[in-house]
Amino acid sequence: MKSKKPTLQDVAHAAGVSTATVSRCLNQPEKVREDVQQKIHAAIETLGYVPHGAARALASRRTRTIGAVVPTIDNAIFSEAIQYLQRGLSKHGYTLLLAQSDFSPDVELHEVQTLLGRGIDGLVLVGEDHHPAVFESIEKQQIPYVNLWTYNPTSKYSCIGLDNIAAGRKLAEHLVTLGHKEIGNISGIRLSNDRARQRLQGVRDYLQEQGMQLDDKRIVECRYSGEQGRLAMHDLIRRHPDISAVICGNDILALGALCACHEAGLSVPGDISVTGFDNMEIVQVLHPSLTTMNSPSRRMGAHTADYLIEQITAGTNEVKRIELATDLIVRETTGAFRLRLPFGSAQGTV
Amino acid sequence: MKSKKPTLQDVAHAAGVSTATVSRCLNQPEKVREDVQQKIHAAIETLGYVPHGAARALASRRTRTIGAVVPTIDNAIFSEAIQYLQRGLSKHGYTLLLAQSDFSPDVELHEVQTLLGRGIDGLVLVGEDHHPAVFESIEKQQIPYVNLWTYNPTSKYSCIGLDNIAAGRKLAEHLVTLGHKEIGNISGIRLSNDRARQRLQGVRDYLQEQGMQLDDKRIVECRYSGEQGRLAMHDLIRRHPDISAVICGNDILALGALCACHEAGLSVPGDISVTGFDNMEIVQVLHPSLTTMNSPSRRMGAHTADYLIEQITAGTNEVKRIELATDLIVRETTGAFRLRLPFGSAQGTV
DNA sequence: GCACAGTATGTAAGCGCTTACATAGTAGGT
DNA sequence: ACCTACTATGTAAGCGCTTACATACTGTGC
Numbered sequence: 173m174k175s176k177k178p179t180l181q182d183v184a185h186a187a188g189v190s191t192a193t194v195s196r197c198l199n200q201p202e203k204v205r206e207d208v209q210q211k212i213h214a215a216i217e218t219l220g221y222v223p224h225g226a227a228r229a230l231a232s233r234r235t236r237t238i239g240a241v242v243p244t245i246d247n248a249i250f251s252e253a254i255q256y257l258q259r260g261l262s263k264h265g266y267t268l269l270l271a272q273s274d275f276s277p278d279v280e281l282h283e284v285q286t287l288l289g290r291g292i293d294g295l296v297l298v299g300e301d302h303h304p305a306v307f308e309s310i311e312k313q314q315i316p317y318v319n320l321w322t323y324n325p326t327s328k329y330s331c332i333g334l335d336n337i338a339a340g341r342k343l344a345e346h347l348v349t350l351g352h353k354e355i356g357n358i359s360g361i362r363l364s365n366d367r368a369r370q371r372l373q374g375v376r377d378y379l380q381e382q383g384m385q386l387d388d389k390r391i392v393e394c395r396y397s398g399e400q401g402r403l404a405m406h407d408l409i410r411r412h413p414d415i416s417a418v419i420c421g422n423d424i425l426a427l428g429a430l431c432a433c434h435e436a437g438l439s440v441p442g443d444i445s446v447t448g449f450d451n452m453e454i455v456q457v458l459h460p461s462l463t464t465m466n467s468p469s470r471r472m473g474a475h476t477a478d479y480l481i482e483q484i485t486a487g488t489n490e491v492k493r494i495e496l497a498t499d500l501i502v503r504e505t506t507g508a509f510r511l512r513l514p515f516g517s518a519q520g521t522v
Numbered sequence: 523m524k525s526k527k528p529t530l531q532d533v534a535h536a537a538g539v540s541t542a543t544v545s546r547c548l549n550q551p552e553k554v555r556e557d558v559q560q561k562i563h564a565a566i567e568t569l570g571y572v573p574h575g576a577a578r579a580l581a582s583r584r585t586r587t588i589g590a591v592v593p594t595i596d597n598a599i600f601s602e603a604i605q606y607l608q609r610g611l612s613k614h615g616y617t618l619l620l621a622q623s624d625f626s627p628d629v630e631l632h633e634v635q636t637l638l639g640r641g642i643d644g645l646v647l648v649g650e651d652h653h654p655a656v657f658e659s660i661e662k663q664q665i666p667y668v669n670l671w672t673y674n675p676t677s678k679y680s681c682i683g684l685d686n687i688a689a690g691r692k693l694a695e696h697l698v699t700l701g702h703k704e705i706g707n708i709s710g711i712r713l714s715n716d717r718a719r720q721r722l723q724g725v726r727d728y729l730q731e732q733g734m735q736l737d738d739k740r741i742v743e744c745r746y747s748g749e750q751g752r753l754a755m756h757d758l759i760r761r762h763p764d765i766s767a768v769i770c771g772n773d774i775l776a777l778g779a780l781c782a783c784h785e786a787g788l789s790v791p792g793d794i795s796v797t798g799f800d801n802m803e804i805v806q807v808l809h810p811s812l813t814t815m816n817s818p819s820r821r822m823g824a825h826t827a828d829y830l831i832e833q834i835t836a837g838t839n840e841v842k843r844i845e846l847a848t849d850l851i852v853r854e855t856t857g858a859f860r861l862r863l864p865f866g867s868a869q870g871t872v
Numbered sequence: 873g874c875a876c877a878g879t880a881t882g883t884a885a886g887c888g889c890t891t892a893c894a895t896a897g898t899a900g901g902t
Numbered sequence: 903a904c905c906t907a908c909t910a911t912g913t914a915a916g917c918g919c920t921t922a923c924a925t926a927c928t929g930t931g932c
Contacts, residue, residue, distance in 0.1 A: 177662070179918055190882045195920060205880065220662070225640040226579035227918035230887045235576060237619075237640070245595065246605040255596040258622055262633065267640055269587075270620045272608055283612065290575040290587070290617055312527070312570070398807040424804060431807035454774060457748040457781035458808070529888055540912045545890055555910065577888035580917045 178219040186215035198223065229291055238480055239269040239287035240296040241280055243365075247396065248452045249422075250298070253320065253473035257296065260477020266293075277303040277364050288313055294480040296320055300327065301366045316483040318476050321367055323495040332475050332494040336367050339465050340374020342500045343419050343447050346463070348382055351509030352417040352445060355379070357391045358404045358429060360421040368421055371449070375419055390415065394425070401428025402435075409436050416444055416509050423448035423455050426462055430505065441507030451501055460504035468496040528569040536565035548573065579641055588830055589619040589637035590646040591630055593715075597746065598802045599772075600648070603670065603823035607646065610827025616643075627653040627714050638663055644830040646670055650677065651716045666833040668826050671717055673845040682825050682844040686717050689815050690724020692850045693769050693797050696813070698732055701859030702767040702795060705729070706740040708754045708779060710771040718771055721799070725769055740765065744775070751778025752785075759786050766794055766859050773798035773805050776812055780855065791857030801851055810854035818846040 184191045189208060197204045197212045204212075215221070229235040238261055242250040258268045269287055273280035281303040287295065288309055294316040297306070310317050319331040347355055357375065360368040376386045392407055394400040401420060405428065408415055420426035426448030430440060438444050440460055448455060448464035455462035475494055483489055534541045539558060547554045547562045554562075565571070579585040588611055592600040608618045619637055623630035631653040637645065638659055644666040647656070660667050669681040697705055707725065710718040726736045742757055744750040751770060755778065758765055770776035776798030780790060788794050790810055798805060798814035805812035825844055833839055 180920095181918075191919080192883075192921075193881060196881090199920080203880075208880085222635065222639045224580070224918050226576045226585060227887090228920080229576035230574070230580050230889085231918075231920040233887075233920095244605060245608070246598070246601045248596070248598070251596045251601040254620075255594060255622065258595070258620060262621060262636075265636070267636060268620050270604075270608060270618050271612060272605065285572065286612075286615070286617060289572045398804045402807055427804050428807050431809065434809045454748045454777050454804070457752055457778050459781065459784045530890095531888075541889080542891075542913075543911060546911085549890080553910075558910085574888050577917090578890080580919085581888075581890040583890095583917075 178221045180221070180223070182219055183212065183215045183221050186219060187211045234293055234484075235291040236265055237267050237269055237290065237292050238294045238296065238477075239271070239284075239290070239292035241271045241273050241283045241287070242298050243275045244272050245270065247422075247424075249450045249467050249469045252469040253476075256470045256473030257477050258473075260474050261481070264477075264481045266477075266481065275361065275365065277301065277306075281306050281309075285309055293484050294318075296476055296480075299366045300324060300331070301364045314489060316480050316489050318479060320472055320476060322370075323493065325493055325495075327493060328491070330479065330492045332472055332479065332492075332496065334468060334496050334498045336370035337374040337377070339449070339498050340371035340376075340419075341378040342374075342498075343371075343449075343465060344375040344378035346500055346502065346506065347417045347419070347445060347447070348378070348384070350417070350445065350506060353384060353509070354412070354414045354416055355384075355386065355390070356408045356412060356415040356418040357386065358401055358408070358418060358420045358425050359391055359393050360396050360425070361393055371421070396422055396424055398424050398428040398431070401425035402432045403428075405429035405432030406436065409433075409438070416512070417446070417506070418444065419447050421449060423450045423452045423462060423464055426464065426505070427455070427458075430460075430462075440505050442510060443512050445506040445509075447506060456503065463503045463506040464501055466499045466501055468498060471496050528571045530571070530573070532569055533562065533565045533571050536569060537561045584643055584834075585641040586615055587617050587619055587640065587642050588644045588646065588827075589621070589634075589640070589642035591621045591623050591633045591637070592648050593625045594622050595620065597772075597774075599800045599817050599819040602819035603826075606820045606823030607827050608823075610824050611831070614827075614831045616827075616831065625711065625715065627651070627656075631656050631659075635659060643834050644668075646826055646830075649716045650674060650681070651714045664839060666830050666839050668829060670822055670826060672720075673843065675843055675845075677843060678841070680829065680842045682822055682829065682842075682846065684818060684846050684848045686720035687724040687727070689799070689848050690721035690726075690769075691728040692724075692848075693721075693799075693815060694725040694728035696850055696852065696856065697767045697769070697795060697797070698728070698734070700767075700795065700856060703734060703859070704740075704762070704764045704766055705734075705736065706742075706758045706762060706765040706768040707736065708742050708744065708751055708758070708768060708770045708775050710746050710775070711743055721771070746772055746774055748774050748778040748781070751775035752782045753778075755779035755782030756786065759783075759788070766862070767796070767856070768794065769797050771799060773800045773802045773812060773814055776814065776855070777805070777808075780808075780810075780812075790855050792860065793862050795856040795859075797856060806853065813853045813856040814851055816849045816851055818848060821846055 180191050180194050184194045194212055197209050245251050261268055271283035284306050296318050298320045300319050300322050319329055321333040322331050323333045323335050324331055359372055362368045379386050390412055392404040394404050420429050426446055429446050433440050448462045450467040451464045530541050530544050534544045544562055547559050595601055611618055621633035634656050646668050648670045650669050650672050669679055672681050672683040673685050674681055709722055712718045729736050740762055742754040744754050770779050776796055779796050783790050790796055798812045800817040801814045
């Protein structure tokens with residue numbers, strides 16, 4: 173190893189120009205003469221110079237860094253969104269700082285403050301529900317900010333996402349149209365998860381309009397995990413044997429629910445219909461393949477990158493609200509309602 | 523909005539001490555008297571002071587930031603590892619800079635250089651295969667560095683992972699023990715993916731020792747996606763109807779393969795056995811549930827965080843090689859070999 | 873030939889923090 | 903009472919870059 177890493181000053185020396193010129197050459201090349209640029213680039217090359225990010229950030233008040241806090245990265249929809257967000261940022265020389273909240277508003281607040289301390293140029297959070305101090309901190313920084321996964325036309329902040337209420341309605345409509353009357357629900361924890369609440373509300377609204385009700389007893393709340401979904405479904409089956417369709421908060425829960433149906437000897441969709449949410453890649457290669465809502469995670473990530481870069485480079489901070497379409501993807505786990513003999517009755521002997 | 527954000531200088535003023543004392547209070551509190559600390563914290567509180575990350579980084583040459591480049595975050599095993607890595611870092615006040623290589627060494631190099639420019643204190647990559655310039659850059663920086671997902675006792679660099687060759691052997695052994703002789707393989711793209719290569723090599727080695735061969739024609743290489751796995755399986759079934767077991771490069775490919783079996787009217791494990799790799803959470807709630815290898819992604823992430831923090835805080839950079847155990851998880855997609863009448867022959871008439 | 877506008881480059885003052893070194897204050901040993 | 907050894911705090915010099923401003927140079931129109 174030689175001595176220290178080369179600095180901009182070393183480059184300036186080697187190229188026989190001033191530090192200002194080198195800096196300009198890097199940041200506003202149009203202001204530097206062609207031949208000088210070449211000399212500078214040659215010097216950079218031979219010295220192996222790499223700009224010092226922190227120094228740059230300190231002097232320019234821009235870190236070329238975006239912060240994102242998701243509930244957990246270990247969930248296909250969040251990781252898909254982050255995948256596209258990171259790609260979009262990278263294309264423009266921006267780097268992603270990633271943190272997780274574990275669905276806790278307090279943890280989220282803490283992570284947000286850490287990120288802001290790091291000096292991010294933009295921030296991405298999931299949903300609208302946040303600790304009040306989060307909003308305070310953001311406003312103090314005046315940086316572009318996006319609420320992901322939610323679309324609220326009246327929101328004070330930018331949001332890029334879907335209309336979760338409408339999505340819930342669509343699911344309910346699908347099942348009602350198939351003739352289902354007794355519908356159960358396996359939901360994620362709704363506390364501090366506006367998406368889960370809104371989807372459920374959509375279901376409830378629609379049923380109400382149809383003169384039906386979603387009894388609270390038919391809602392089981394649990395963490396988003398396959399095993400939890402499985403247990404929840406067993407619970408529903410035991411407590412409400414008349415249920416003929418179950419709306420699950422996401423695909424993972426739905427897979428667990430399908431497992432439970434199988435274990436309970438219920439055929440899907442013959443005895444019971446099941447829906448998911450997110451349309452994870454794998455649910456289409458399963459048998460039966462899952463009826464679910466398409467979650468525009470990838471587009472969300474890409475749009476977010478575009479929006480942030482746009483605002484940052486323009487030096488503006490306008491609120492933008494982007495609604496992304498979701499589609500109901502009907503596959504094999506939902507079917508027409510069919511009367512099922514109650515458990516315990518003599519089946520097949522009539 | 524008030525005026526500017528408060529600086530350390532403002533805090534010093536408000537608390538009636540020097541900037542050095544405030545800085546010490548934040549970084550080495552044991553060197554500051556109790557009562558002075560309280561005054562300072564009070565000032566910080568009322569001013570709403572947040573340290574400026576870039577300034578801190580510039581002055582101290584530490585960014586409290588770790589960089590990681592994974593092939594893609596949109597794959598359960600990588601996202602699990604990143605989940606635990608991020609948590610571990612956060613616990614110690616470190617932040618994660620995340621980038622993706624899309625399985626391309628060139629993209630990876632570019633991302634690594636960007637991260638190094640940002641001034642990371644430690645770096646995490648996946649696998650041992652990297653662009654030569656990656657190693658050069660890292661050595662110039664002298665920062666702790668880990669190769670994840672691989673365990674190589676003779677590696678020049680730290681690594682935390684599993685013995686991929688041994689894992690491949692175990693899978694082969696399992697199938698051979700069940701009586702399978704004609705084994706197929708659906709692998710991820712092996713070019714610049716040492717994990718995939720080594721697993722395949724393990725399979726090959728074991729078969730060879732048993733006097734069997736893994737013909738190259740029985741290996742289908744494709745991207746890690748359910749749909750690709752499905753197509754690959756159809757291909758294998760068509761070209762090699764005598765195959766009675768297929769080893770898949772990961773669980774996603776295996777799910778696609780199961781789909782293909784179903785479509786082709788082959789029962790699993792009756793007609794054909796299928797194995798995965800990674801033990802994703804959902805594969806245990808499927809029917810049939812998947813036989814697979816457990817990938818210690820979570821432990822990997824946690825260990826990596828511990829190792830990096832340890833090295834950074836100690837100011838050292840010792841190479842450490844940690845092997846994590848993997849287990850074969852036998853479930854329902856593998857079973858004893860059973861002779862199957864070839865397609866097209868009159869089945870069930872003998 | 874001269875004033876003027878326009879362009880290319882250089883000078884130097886920070887950005888907000890850390891930290892080596894200097895200094896003041898305190899306690900213990902003799 | 904004096905010296906020594908600490909500990910607690912202050913002073914000030916950067917860390918490597920950006921950028922406002924100053925300066926030098928070029929070409930134009932009159």
